[in-house]
Amino acid sequence: MRRWTHCVVHPKKEPAIDALDPSVTVADIGEFALIDRSVRGRVHPPSTLLGPGDDAAVVAAPDGRVVATTDMLMQDKHFRLDWSSPRDIGRKAIAQNGADIAAMGARCTGFLVALGCPSSLSVSVVDELNEGMWEEAVRAGAAVVGGDVVGSTQLVISITALGDLEGRRPVLRSGARPGDVVALRGDSGRSAAGLALLEAGDVRFPELILSHRVPQPHYESGPAAAIAGATSMADISDGLVADLTHIAEASGVDVDLDSEVLTPSDELNSAAESLGLDALQWILTGGEDHALVGTFPSTATLPDGWRRIGRVTGGGGSVTVEGRPVEGTPGWTSF
Template sequence: MIGEFELIARVTRGLEVNSDVELSVGDDAAVVSLQGDTVVCTDILIENVHFKQHWSPAHAVGRKSVAVNVSDLEAMGCRPSSVVVALAFPKTLDPSWVDDFEAGVRDECRTAGVSLIGGDMSSSEHIVACVTAIGDTMGRSPVTRNGARPGDVVAVCGNLGLSGAGLVALQRGFGSPKDAVLEHQTPSVPYGQGRVAAEAGATAMIDVSDGLLADLDHVAEGSGVAIDVDTSLLTTPDAVARVAAATGKPALGFILAGGEDHALAATFPPGTGLPDGWQRIGEVREGTGITVDGAAYEGAKGWDHFG
């Protein structure tokens, strides 16, 4: 088995960093120079909870570990800056898995426009990846969950339902539809659109990670309003329809409550033109809670680790 420090040196060699990174890997801590307030979030991926080795290759796990964090920064309307990655794994794990994981981290960092500036490694019974992401408000106020007002338009940017459909396919031993499986392995975060929404006047925003209804419910609760989703405005991807037909599960359930989409959902003032790539799906109303087509939704609204 390769030694810890040799492995760290191997996976951190030749890191690319953005201009706001003053000191990167190689010291006790990194130094980042930001223009506005600092926005910080963290997420953890645990083997057999968030992924399985025989479902997701190491490269995909590395990409996903970055994507799910930077998606949260996007939801604040800030500019993502950098990430640190902590990885724990069994001593018996093939070092090539770690190499592939780190390659995935680097690839997603390039796609997201963030710098990998450090982290940690340790041994554990199962693979655990914990990423902390840092963003910059660039002098603007962050977009929170608390600003939605009655009359606002509810809109989304990104994929809905594919990840949940991909999970069901994998659970049943299938590697297709590819669009759904790949989306579950590595979510397609609409990078840059959080900032676009903020500049377009978004009043509230959230990353769709637990499920569209569950996350919109967070916005409704935080803002003291009601939100109604109009299903006639939702599009069902072909891969979702195929999984639904094969399993007998309603396609709409994947879209409304599938989870791990990592799309962005936001509210915009009435009369505001939506940015390109954003799709209207409902409206903010007086009251509390979430409705679908004007009625209470029967069924789970999304994922709950302790539910």
């Protein structure tokens, strides 16, 4: 890694400042001081063989293969600074990429961060973003190993996540077979509920709002599912039905969900009632929970935390609930 190069802000001598002083901008301290603040004093796991400071990082790949994924977040499309703190945004940026690594049955080994920001942005915002990204990277068992900084008209965060399969086959979307059990690790619908509450200005359900601001994937459950024999798996980023449809189409099967085990919690029902919305629709079509959904042979023992929510049948790519098509918006789309 080349010192996170190409920022349009010219390097300057860093003044003696309070790190949290909101009046100090990126332009005031320059690129290299900003980078130094992001990496100074951080502890890396053994998987980081060479961290930030050179032309590229070196990350261990004991398996001989590297799982890689990338995702981008743009201000006012994927996050709002009036709804989420920079720390929360940083955590979410890492979480949504780390969940994709887990969904392949792999363990996270490193994250590369590309940041675009206006020169007028407060350094304190970047500091908080960095704290959030490091906090979540450590929770995922990895570290931020490098990246880039550029000038832009708005805040843009792009994350590349790396992972290790530890000798196992990757768990693909295309492996589901008729007779498999469909199982879920984590909750679905909470992030969509939190978003709806934020849009309505309703703060009576803080835990649901927190689920939208800071999803908490069960990173360890991806490898555990692979070890248990999962035949397919996906991260719920677009919505439960939407992501199961990806599995159904790739595998050439149908999926039927059990409505009884998808019953909304009292908290979701209360929030939906207060907004005049349907809690079950949040569960079925709401995205950004970053829970894991997968299929397992009927004879497999589900790993800890996973719960059965349906079954796989023969067919051609549909997802139903008790045999009925799902009504409403199928899930998140970018355009």
